[in-house]
Amino acid sequence: MDNPVSKYLSAQYDSMVNWVNGNIDPLTDEELQMELSPGKNHGIWILGHLIVSDDDFSLYMGKGDLLFPEYYEIFGAKSKIQPAESYAPATLLRKQWKEVVEKSKKIYAELTDEELKQPHAKIEDFENDFFKTKENIAKFWQLHQMYHAGQLSVLVSRAGKSAY
Amino acid sequence: MDNPVSKILAKQYVESVGWTDWILRTLSDADLKLEIAPGKNHGVWILGHLIACEDDFTLFMGKGELSLPKYQELFGEGSKLLPVENYPPVSDLREKWNDLIRRNKKVYDNLNDIELIETQAQIEKNDFWKTKEDIAVHWQHHLMYHAGQLGILTSKAGKIMTPQN
Numbered sequence: 308m309d310n311p312v313s314k315y316l317s318a319q320y321d322s323m324v325n326w327v328n329g330n331i332d333p334l335t336d337e338e339l340q341m342e343l344s345p346g347k348n349h350g351i352w353i354l355g356h357l358i359v360s361d362d363d364f365s366l367y368m369g370k371g372d373l374l375f376p377e378y379y380e381i382f383g384a385k386s387k388i389q390p391a392e393s394y395a396p397a398t399l400l401r402k403q404w405k406e407v408v409e410k411s412k413k414i415y416a417e418l419t420d421e422e423l424k425q426p427h428a429k430i431e432d433f434e435n436d437f438f439k440t441k442e443n444i445a446k447f448w449q450l451h452q453m454y455h456a457g458q459l460s461v462l463v464s465r466a467g468k469s470a471y
Numbered sequence: 472m473d474n475p476v477s478k479i480l481a482k483q484y485v486e487s488v489g490w491t492d493w494i495l496r497t498l499s500d501a502d503l504k505l506e507i508a509p510g511k512n513h514g515v516w517i518l519g520h521l522i523a524c525e526d527d528f529t530l531f532m533g534k535g536e537l538s539l540p541k542y543q544e545l546f547g548e549g550s551k552l553l554p555v556e557n558y559p560p561v562s563d564l565r566e567k568w569n570d571l572i573r574r575n576k577k578v579y580d581n582l583n584d585i586e587l588i589e590t591q592a593q594i595e596k597n598d599f600w601k602t603k604e605d606i607a608v609h610w611q612h613h614l615m616y617h618a619g620q621l622g623i624l625t626s627k628a629g630k631i632m633t634p635q636n
Contacts, residue, residue, distance in 0.1 A: 315476045319608050326612060343623050446483050453612045457619030461508050
């Protein structure tokens with residue numbers, strides 16, 4: 308069994324991470340504190356949100372616990388934005404982002420196509436669940452990260468470090 | 472041959488377009504004229520840019536010519552940002568976006584996995600991407616990347632994203 312879909316998703320994950328890193332790495336710690344617009348999300352929150360979103364991938368895939376459960380509330384989708392200095396320092400967040408990516412890469416490396424068709428591990432009501440399968444979790448989690456990479460790119464641009 | 476990779480790409484295309492459409496439906500024509508940051512791209516340029524990219528997908532996949540060649544100049548990567556009134560009206564852009572999505576859904580529906588590992592059709596002009604699979608992945612990621620920027624406009628316009636939008 309050569310698991311073509313799993314291999315595809317794994318390669319696509321790597322491509323997504325490269326793109327996200329291409330928008331984190333050019334930003335200094337200070338630039339990450341910039342807001343997208345006044346009173347809106349800053350780069351620190353977005354980076355923390357990327358960490359949380361890759362961290363809970365393992366919960367939905369049934370592949371282990373969160374590395375940073377303390378972030379679940381402060382950087383979750385509905386969390387209230389606080390001033391950038393109230394969060395963990397950017398250096399720590401950068402390191403933790405790499406750690407959750409390593410965890411997810413291992414999950415992708417061991418995935419099988421049979422597994423992808425299974426209900427995801429946090430499902431309660433299959434019929435009414437938006438995601439239903441592990442395959443959908445993988446796809447939507449990756450698309451979600453790209454969505455926020457596009458937002459970080461606005462900071463890269465505001466910092467004068469990109470063409471547009 | 473059941474083409475499992477083509478099928479997941481086709482599904483993912485529908486999902487990424489669905490996500491982007493949801494944001495576009497939430498934004499009024501006036502909201503799309505907002506800039507994502509002062510002096511930076513406005514929603515009209517981003518929508519036009521998404522159209523230009525959906526359009527040249529067909530060239531890279533070897534599935535036909537551009538529908539809107541002028542949009543490559545107006546909205547291609549590196550094109551100079553002009554005030555919104557220099558671009559086609561938002562209603563036209565929305566219509567052209569929908570037309571190209573319909574066209575590309577057909578491209579995805581007819582894909583097969585052998586084709587995906589073929590060399591992409593514009594390799595002589597641009598060899599950054601090697602295969603047709605690389606093109607599909609990159610074009611979809613690019614779409615979500617700009618969808619995230621349009622998401623900033625929903626927030627600036629004070630629009631709440633609800634499933635009914």
